[in-house]
Amino acid sequence: MFNILMTTNESYAQHCGVCITSLVENNPDSQFNIVIAGLGLSNLTKNKIIECGSLNDNVKINVIDFNHDKIKSLPETSMYTKDIYLRLWVDDFFDLEVETVLYIDVDAIVVDSISDLFNQELEEYVIAAVDIPFAECEEHCPLPPEFNYFNSGVLLFNLKRWRDEKYRSQIVNYILDNSKSIEYPDQDALNGVLFNKRLKLDYTYNVIGPFFRKNTYEKLGKNEIKRIREQAKIVHFNGVGAKPWFYTSNHPYQKKYFSYLSRTPWQDYRPVDKTFLNFVKKYLRIILNVESFVRVSFVKGS
Template identity: 30%
Template sequence: MDIVCSTDDNYIKYCCVMLTSLLENNKAENITVHVLGDNLEKKHKEVLRDIVETRYRQRIFFYIIDNKLVKGFPNSAHSYLSLVAYYRLFITSVLPATVHKVLYLDCDLIVTHSIKDLWNVDIVGRPLAAVKDAHKGMKEHCALLEVDCVRYGYFNTGVVLFNLDYLREYGLEHRAIRFIDEKRQYITFHDQDVLNGLFHKQALFLPYRYNLHDRLYRRKRYVDAETLPVVREELKHPVIIHFSSGKKPWKSRCLHPCRYLYFHYLDMTVWQGERPDMPLKDRLWRWNRLLASFLHLANGYRKQN
């Protein structure tokens, strides 16, 4: 399996947690990790090598992405997303031509079971495979991007199975940059909007269990009535849990019901026992939010079985 992730020095800890969860639950597989980064510090590379090579006996390679390539790309001042998210748009020119398929994983997720079945999904003739996204205002947002999400869907790019042969022939890098130039005023979710703009008609949609993103755990899920039973069943069989909201598990205001699983894998790293500070104002915020959710005044999380 070829796994790709993007990170900078600020996100190394979370990248380590993600990789630990991946490798811990896929010990029987031969895995090569490809890390896209902007000239990561030597000490951070060593931490990653220690996990991948020393502890789990797998392989890891690093690729330098010049941040000047994405410096002028759209980035909202209020977004929790980093420009690092755009790095994956350059995978066809950075990764060796001998790599034909990769599984991209965001660093704000954990892998809880084997991904062998996911890796074996047939994407011949397809650019990529991903899980459908769900968020408020998606139809309006997609309309601005000229993405027909009602007919074709709109996918989340936290977990993507990429067909590199298809993307190289297509000219991903060139077309992505052109799309950004044409739609920059409408791009909100960085590379996710770009990839949907290019491939929403050709994408293969995966079962939700391979990217249980934040909205699927909420009371209001922003999916149609026919999909709700499917989501409920998929939540019983999680493979990848994606903490896709701005309130990450390592932050004091995270209320995600699977937050404890993040700490489970964090405690397998050199940051064992580390927990976010919980000042009084954040405790009050949490109590207020929980009460609002209980009273259905806020779109809080559902209780998990």
């Protein structure tokens, strides 16, 4: 049984349903205990989320109402709403006997089996996560030079150490103490506290938007970039222009997002920006070769 955590609010619930659907469809032989921690979800939305796993006997979904009072003292930015903090309460969402939990941002889809991820040896680590290549974080989260800055969109928790060593309290205190300098509140705090207690995961477990843009991360080498794109297991739609639910996005996994969406209760969704003018703009970007995203012909399942 694999334990999964996702967190969402009402506006991102549709993407949560897509993420669940992609996870289940690409791991048909795995059993999942999926906890959705919600902030302000309606009963209708909760039922829709649960419906995403209702036809699979290997999937159990539990939607939990999170108490907003627990995070009222934490800062909210123009880019990030307070539900980003819910992952820090991971130990409250699972039974004491649960030792490993995988957190996935809901603006991501799972495009391959991730069973190997749960074979990671975490005894000496608190979490496992994927680097952001060449991240410049000195101003908002200074780290010792030998450590890299990681993305918090996919986190494998060693829940026993997280609980025993009270890391939630340490991270919340870091956020409050550094509220004027941090740029990505939860991510900066997780890095600031756990930089030397983190197992580095392969890029394929959290392939962020820049990996699919032209002339990005070139220092990694063409072969490595090609490997990461071809062997992607979790595709993370982070960054400006990467959100596939906007018609104007040209992210190479946009069609896969809508394919999974068609098998959720949100199947009738239509992008609000799908207009004739945007159709023309999108088409011209491609034929004039000014589109920043690469075209990927080897997308899994396409």
